[in-house]
Amino acid sequence: MAIALQELQMYKNFDELARDVLDLAKEILPDQLIYLTSFSDAQQIILKLSNYDTKILLTEGMMIDLSETVCDRIDFENKQPLVYEDIREQTCPSELRNTLESVNAKSYLGIPISLVDGERFGTLCAVHHEQSKFDQKSIALLQRIVRMFSYYLVLERFANRDSLTELYNRHYLSQIFEDHSESGGVVFFLDLDGFKKINDLHGHDTGDLVLKEVASKLEKFADEYNDAFAVRLGGDEFIVYFSHIFSEEEMSKRAEHLLDCLSTWNADYQLSTSIGIASYSEGSNNDLNTVLKNADVALYQAKTAGKNTYKFF
Structure with a gap:
């Protein structure tokens, strides 16, 4: 049961915490455009951007069919990031390359955000209009930030959902x-x-x-x-x-x-x-x-x- 955008807007201090997550990620990867997304059953929603980069064609509130996103290819089950330092390399599948090029991104890092029960929430992503280098230390720090953010999501969900049926309360x-x-x-x-x-x-x-x-x-x-x-x-x-x-x-x-x-x-x-x-x-x-x-x-x-x-x- 995906967290609806309407539900997120009810979460206490969600906007403030989302901004803090992006600011922390920006400290780790200062040259990147960082953005936070959530998934519905069929779409990905761009919730927040660290800044507006006129070279990257993404905007807050943008909705993209999930099947057409790069983030849908992330390994959520094993909580593994998806990394393409240069999409022109042969390791990047052509359909993903086309998707990233459509927003003028030449590099991509996607960190999965899951709830404690394994349900997919969305992603924390970093993109750039040129090739990038993502070191393991930076990726590990971003994963820790995501883990803390997921704990917050779970606590808020408990406040808004019935524990037995998962319906709203x-x-x-x-x-x-x-x-x-x-x-x-x-x-x-x-x-x-x-x-x-x-x-x-x-x-x-x-x-x-x-x-x-x-x-x-x-x-x-x-x-x-x-x-x-x-x-x-x-x-x-x-x-x-x-x-x-x-x-x-x-x-x-x-x-x-x-x-x-x-x-x-x-x-x-x-x-x-x-x-x-x-x-x-x-x-x-x-x-x-x-x-x-x-x-x-x-x-x-x-x-x-x-x-x-x-x-x-």
Whole structure:
């Protein structure tokens, strides 16, 4: 589960620390353009540049298809840097040479940045418009900087993600709501029907596996909409949050689709989902606790209506 750019922007002091990382790297390789990137599932994002070098055609915020980047060729599994001191040498594959030449880079150093669990975050890179010499001491120092940066990423992720399901948590939801509350939005409050029986009959380990499967289905559902993300509040309670307001007809369509996504289970599990829906209008004085309470009231109505359905507040 890649760290989304929106999530990074919520990390405390991220911009300051990213700048410190680049400044330290610049002390080690003063002649190079240093840049920090992150990966999504399909793209590489240039997060920060040490400076603007008019000879190197890279800019902050640039997004590149991951399959077309040099950084995607780095050995993340073994945490090994990728080094080309002169891309005109035969050791540099022609397709990588073409990619680097397209931004006017003649040398490249890429250090992989991974989280503790091995998940790829992105890279710390150094490029120059002329050939360069990268000594092992400099590379080792950059790897130490990257390692410290990865520890920071993990700590911030713990603050924003649910430890069991890896979905976002209430802390992250509160931050996003605070930043987007004036634009209006919609909350789907979900509760699993029959989950307690699964825990009682099959044990909590099985219950945890079911929660993880629910999380996976919710994440796939949220990925279908560019304004949505999924949250685990705790236990078997989940939220799907939409950061824009839309019609009741569209809400019904999305709720029915979500119920369908959560309808297929192991035959041993008698499991369904109830959904309470609450929206809040643009420009009003909105409060997350109030919106969640409204959605919870609608959820109770869905439960009393026979479960496996949705109700509006």
